[in-house]
Amino acid sequence: MKGELPWRVIPNRISISGTRGKTSLAFLVYSEIVGKNKGVLCKITGTLPLMFINKSTILMKRKGPAKLYENVIPTNIGKLDYCIMENQGISVYTMKVFHEVFLRPQTVVLTNIRLDHVENLGKTREKIASAISSTITKDVRLVLSGETDERINQILKKGYYEFDVVYSPKPELPGSEIPVLGDYLLRRYGFSGIDVWMYLRKIESELRWKETRGLVFYDGSKINDPNSASLVLRWLGGVPLIILQLRRDRPGRTWAFLKMIRERWVDYNSVIVSGDWSDMFAKKTNGISLPDSCEGASKALEIMRERGIPAFLTGSRGGKFIRCLLEMLGVKGIPLVYGELPLEVNLKSRG
Amino acid sequence: MSIQTLAYLSSVVGLVIIWMLYERVGYRPISISVPLLAPYVYLRIEILYAIIVGILVSALLGEIFYRYLLFYGLRQFFIYNIISMLVIFITLYTSINEEVLLLSTLPGLFAYDVHSSRNRVRTAILSAIFFTLHVTSLFILVNILRVV
Numbered sequence: 490m491k492g493e494l495p496w497r498v499i500p501n502r503i504s505i506s507g508t509r510g511k512t513s514l515a516f517l518v519y520s521e522i523v524g525k526n527k528g529v530l531c532k533i534t535g536t537l538p539l540m541f542i543n544k545s546t547i548l549m550k551r552k553g554p555a556k557l558y559e560n561v562i563p564t565n566i567g568k569l570d571y572c573i574m575e576n577q578g579i580s581v582y583t584m585k586v587f588h589e590v591f592l593r594p595q596t597v598v599l600t601n602i603r604l605d606h607v608e609n610l611g612k613t614r615e616k617i618a619s620a621i622s623s624t625i626t627k628d629v630r631l632v633l634s635g636e637t638d639e640r641i642n643q644i645l646k647k648g649y650y651e652f653d654v655v656y657s658p659k660p661e662l663p664g665s666e667i668p669v670l671g672d673y674l675l676r677r678y679g680f681s682g683i684d685v686w687m688y689l690r691k692i693e694s695e696l697r698w699k700e701t702r703g704l705v706f707y708d709g710s711k712i713n714d715p716n717s718a719s720l721v722l723r724w725l726g727g728v729p730l731i732i733l734q735l736r737r738d739r740p741g742r743t744w745a746f747l748k749m750i751r752e753r754w755v756d757y758n759s760v761i762v763s764g765d766w767s768d769m770f771a772k773k774t775n776g777i778s779l780p781d782s783c784e785g786a787s788k789a790l791e792i793m794r795e796r797g798i799p800a801f802l803t804g805s806r807g808g809k810f811i812r813c814l815l816e817m818l819g820v821k822g823i824p825l826v827y828g829e830l831p832l833e834v835n836l837k838s839r840g
Numbered sequence: 841m842s843i844q845t846l847a848y849l850s851s852v853v854g855l856v857i858i859w860m861l862y863e864r865v866g867y868r869p870i871s872i873s874v875p876l877l878a879p880y881v882y883l884r885i886e887i888l889y890a891i892i893v894g895i896l897v898s899a900l901l902g903e904i905f906y907r908y909l910l911f912y913g914l915r916q917f918f919i920y921n922i923i924s925m926l927v928i929f930i931t932l933y934t935s936i937n938e939e940v941l942l943l944s945t946l947p948g949l950f951a952y953d954v955h956s957s958r959n960r961v962r963t964a965i966l967s968a969i970f971f972t973l974h975v976t977s978l979f980i981l982v983n984i985l986r987v988v
Contacts, residue, residue: 623958
């Protein structure tokens with residue numbers, strides 16, 4: 490395999506782990522460090538894996554499913570001081586392999602612990618916390634947590650590393666832990682920190698119901714876990730229609746959203762569901778099952794018009810139903826992360 | 841009931857116990873190869889050394905593949921099993937038969953289960969304890985029930 494392992498060539502290594510906000514935090518910290526003219530490498534993952542090396546951006550080509558080998562870095566990158574990588578593992582094993590052989594971080598940031606990837610990590614937040622903490626290797630010196638639940642933090646705490654919890658000044662605002670963590674992390678590494686309130690205001694301005702052609706909705710299709718969906722819904726307020734896209738390859742997610750709906754974690758009017766197991770889901774929640782197609786999306790749009798109440802779209806972006814519905818609502822693309830890409834974007838392709 | 845039948849049934853019971861433990865703790869604290877290895881060793885004690893050598897060599901070489909060649913996941917699983925089969929082939933070369941063929945991947949499976957465990961040391965120790973208990977229980981049962 491061509492390339493180099495980050496731990497062999499970059500002295501300061503930070504792993505961004507946890508459930509939500511990993512990409513945003515990695516990019517935020519990277520943007521600040523690169524702005525200070527320090528040598529930095531950042532790797533973010535998800536549907537669009539990108540590697541930033543100083544002010545260049547490399548779009549990584551994927552052949553088939555995501556593999557940890559995409560964390561191998563190019564050899565001719567010169568001297569770099571900082572490496573910030575999003576932990577792309579979704580099981581205890583892959584998260585551990587990422588830490589153990591690819592990155593070997595000295596600092597691990599855990600953004601938050603939510604009910605996601607339950608099939609791999611466990612069906613409660615406590616089990617997920619225990620699973621994630623077991624992936625933190627013995628070389629780690631500092632663990633930062635953005636989690637506000639003390640019980641969860643007690644599980645994450647271990648004797649061999651310093652453990653710091655960072656609290657948001659506005660805990661009810663979903664995602665507010667991300668800039669606060671970024672600020673704390675930067676200060677710990679000797680940088681000047683960021684204007685946290687500016688970021689909080691930005692999040693606040695984006696977290697509101699949108700309106701298109703008389704239809705009120707919020708695109709939470711990238712929100713894949715019920716804890717985060719409930720937080721956002723509570724923030725938005727109202728008693729909405731929940732529109733949920735399910736996926737065959739995410740049975741744990743289906744289970745978790747079913748738990749959220751049946752246990753009424755939030756107030757809602759009714760549920761429209763599409764994708765695999767949607768009939769069963771609708772039956773158990775007195776909801777409406779629609780086909781995973783553009784016809785299903787048209788029908789959902791009709792229901793939205795009839796009811797005249799806000800609709801909260803969530804679960805997944807990977808389904809024909811949700812893609813068509815978002816298109817019909819005029820939603821274009823996904824905001825990648827906070828801010829913009831670096832000024833001198835040099836998009837190269839890497840196999 | 842024959843000793844073989846008892847050994848066979850003990851394997852099923854062993855697997856059920858490991859499954860229950862998995863349900864309780866949320867991960868695999870004991871290798872699933874143990875309930876198969878223990879009755880095998882009880883029935884043919886002379887293969888014990890081959891199994892131990894198989895586990896140690898697969899674990900050691902597998903770790904090298906993991907650390908230096910970045911093998912992980914299914915790739916690593918194949919490596920452990922291939923090494924295990926080769927070690928068993930060499931150590932039991934003079935007595936190779938269909939039983940040995942079936943046995944050959946189990947030490948590799950043991951090594952993989954330890955490698956992929958959330959807590960490697962704990963899984964290795966608990967697997968060794970479970971193995972000893974399984975063989976001892978079989979020995980006691982055979983003598984109490986006086987099966988032949």
